[in-house]
Amino acid sequence: MMAEAKHKVVSLTGNYAIAEAMRQINPDVVAAYPITPQSAIVEKFSGFVNNGLVDTEMVRVESEHSAMSACVGASMAGIRTMTATCSAGLALMWEIVGVASGLRCPIVMPIANRAISAPINIHCDHSDSMGARDLGWIQIYNETAQEAYENVFLALRLAEHPKVQLPVMVCEDGFITSHCVQNVKIFDDAVMKKFIGTRKPEFALLDLKNPITVGAIELQDYYFETKRQQQEAMENVPAAYLEIGKELSKITGSDYGFFQEYKTNDADAIILTMSSATGTARSVVDKMRAKGKKVGLIKLRLFRPFPYEAVAKALEGKKIVGVLDRSMSFGAHSPLFGEIRNAVYGMKDKPALQSYVFGLGGRDLLESHVEQVFEELLAGKTNDEIKYLGLREVSQ
Amino acid sequence: MAAGKDAFEIRIHGRGGQGAKSASQLIVEAALDQGKQIQAFPEYGPERTGAPMKTYARISDKPITTYEPVLEPDTVLVIDPTLIGQVDVTGGMHKDSVLIVNTTETPEEMKKKLGFSGRVYTVDATGISIKLLGRNVPNTPMIGALMKITGVIDVKYVEQRVEDMFLKKIGREKTDANINAIKTAYDEVKG
Numbered sequence: 001m002m003a004e005a006k007h008k009v010v011s012l013t014g015n016y017a018i019a020e021a022m023r024q025i026n027p028d029v030v031a032a033y034p035i036t037p038q039s040a041i042v043e044k045f046s047g048f049v050n051n052g053l054v055d056t057e058m059v060r061v062e063s064e065h066s067a068m069s070a071c072v073g074a075s076m077a078g079i080r081t082m083t084a085t086c087s088a089g090l091a092l093m094w095e096i097v098g099v100a101s102g103l104r105c106p107i108v109m110p111i112a113n114r115a116i117s118a119p120i121n122i123h124c125d126h127s128d129s130m131g132a133r134d135l136g137w138i139q140i141y142n143e144t145a146q147e148a149y150e151n152v153f154l155a156l157r158l159a160e161h162p163k164v165q166l167p168v169m170v171c172e173d174g175f176i177t178s179h180c181v182q183n184v185k186i187f188d189d190a191v192m193k194k195f196i197g198t199r200k201p202e203f204a205l206l207d208l209k210n211p212i213t214v215g216a217i218e219l220q221d222y223y224f225e226t227k228r229q230q231q232e233a234m235e236n237v238p239a240a241y242l243e244i245g246k247e248l249s250k251i252t253g254s255d256y257g258f259f260q261e262y263k264t265n266d267a268d269a270i271i272l273t274m275s276s277a278t279g280t281a282r283s284v285v286d287k288m289r290a291k292g293k294k295v296g297l298i299k300l301r302l303f304r305p306f307p308y309e310a311v312a313k314a315l316e317g318k319k320i321v322g323v324l325d326r327s328m329s330f331g332a333h334s335p336l337f338g339e340i341r342n343a344v345y346g347m348k349d350k351p352a353l354q355s356y357v358f359g360l361g362g363r364d365l366l367e368s369h370v371e372q373v374f375e376e377l378l379a380g381k382t383n384d385e386i387k388y389l390g391l392r393e394v395s396q
Numbered sequence: 397m398a399a400g401k402d403a404f405e406i407r408i409h410g411r412g413g414q415g416a417k418s419a420s421q422l423i424v425e426a427a428l429d430q431g432k433q434i435q436a437f438p439e440y441g442p443e444r445t446g447a448p449m450k451t452y453a454r455i456s457d458k459p460i461t462t463y464e465p466v467l468e469p470d471t472v473l474v475i476d477p478t479l480i481g482q483v484d485v486t487g488g489m490h491k492d493s494v495l496i497v498n499t500t501e502t503p504e505e506m507k508k509k510l511g512f513s514g515r516v517y518t519v520d521a522t523g524i525s526i527k528l529l530g531r532n533v534p535n536t537p538m539i540g541a542l543m544k545i546t547g548v549i550d551v552k553y554v555e556q557r558v559e560d561m562f563l564k565k566i567g568r569e570k571t572d573a574n575i576n577a578i579k580t581a582y583d584e585v586k587g
Contacts (some may be wrong), residue, residue: 011428176463180437181421183428276463283462367464
């Protein structure tokens with residue numbers, strides 16, 4: 001463990017930890033609309049504004065569509081801009097979510113992942129942000145309140161990196177993480193302030209000496225080139241992510257790889273998943289290891305851009321991998337499983353893969369479910385079907 | 397705590413609006429002050445005032461990674477006695493688990509009512525609350541009973557947290573009344 005900078009250990013929910021990060025960042029503009037289970041982020045941050053702990057211009061909008069619209073305007077003006085949302089809120093801002101990435105706005109948006117209706121449901125799954133995975137935003141998924149807190153800072157620097165200039169979603173699991181009180185290390189205000197520095201935009205609407213046009217129409221003539229540049233920006237993310245992560249780890253002592261491997265070296269079976277499920281799975285790995293079962297875990301953090309090469313390198317030569325998705329892509333491979341399948345394509349010594357779906361609409365992922373997955377994987381049981389965990393219908 | 401477990405696990409039964417969530421939060425905050433690793437989360441349903449609800453807390457010397465609900469609690473607190481017979485409050489309890497119920501009944505009467513042979517303690521947290529606080533907020537005294545029976549954290553950390561949380565908001569007199577309610581429940585819990 002690396003040395004850690006000055007900090008205090010406090011008890012915070014995921015939402016309050018994210019609000020703390022926002023307080024320390026002190027964005028120039030926050031425009032947001034409340035939606036369960038994200039509301040506590042904005043509610044807490046509004047208190048900071050009211051009490052003068054930040055000098056943010058808080059824009060109280062009438063909808064998420066307006067929230068993102070206000071954020072795009074502020075961000076293009078050249079200033080630091082944040083918002084937060086989830087589920088139906090993200091769905092309502094959809095049109096402008098694509099505008100934010102297309103205009104290369106470095107907006108940071110925490111998401112308290114929640115199911116998409118119908119049936120109406122306020123609990124956790126990843127349908128909201130997974131549905132937005134092709135809208136050109138960077139996506140970082142977090143297991144704990146601590147990880148979400150730290151990654152808000154990483155996200156801000158990544159978004160504003162001169163070779164990136166893209167918006168970032170920082171995802172935590174709705175209720176499971178957003179409303180769970182945990183030990184959280186809050187690093188010193190001055191240290192974090194120094195880490196984030198100031199935004200230095202290459203172009204800004206309010207840079208009146210260098211006037212620019214923003215949001216112009218591009219038809220058959222230039223749209224294609226602009227979109228190709230978005231791809232280039234995404235391709236620049238991995239290097240910038242690692243570089244910023246290295247710098248942040250000097251403060252926090254944490255590692256910021258694209259993913260985190262846990263006891264995978266000699267593992268006969270591996271689970272690959274994201275967010276809070278990895279915490280539950282890690283507990284199972286420890287218990288099964290104590291019984292002599294060689295099982296391991298990979299927690300993916302960076303989902304967009306997807307780190308295909310690094311994942312492939314980690315999985316090469318492994319026997320069998322169960323991929324646990326908390327969302328579905330109806331009629332297709334589930335989002336994470338599909339990417340893992342892509343990552344191992346062309347690999348000589350590729351592992352057998354099995355797709356599992358769990359936790360839709362907040363259904364509990366129990367340790368017994370994870371153990372069941374490991375036992376199936378250790379027995380070499382795979383097929384081309386999706387296996388469902390904790391589902392009441394008989395599915396296999 | 398059951399053998400082989402790293403975390404002390406608590407389940408609290410109450411009704412929406414009775415402060416079960418605040419109680420679990422207060423418990424883990426006091427544990428944090430004692431240097432423990434902590435976790436507290438409610439089982440969110442549709443969030444209706446008066447509806448039965450549960451919250452969970454874990455306290456450990458090691459980092460807590462699981463997000464599984466507490467299935468085999470070491471201690472169960474029942475804040476609202478009207479839940480007895482309505483909700484399975486003893487579910488998942490093991491031989492060393494402790495059940496603490498807010499009731500005027502004796503532990504023996506409660507055991508009989510529940511058909512439960514494990515360790516049962518009772519405390520009139522509602523009575524203490526009405527007498528000392530002037531209203532029915534049994535969640536705070538219940539924590540005093542918890543500390544006495546389990547010793548999971550030192551009661552002084554709870555009192556300090558109550559002081560920190562309440563003093564500014566409700567003043568010296570009412571803060572002292574809350575601390576007194578915790579102490580009284582600590583002394584009066586039976587079993």
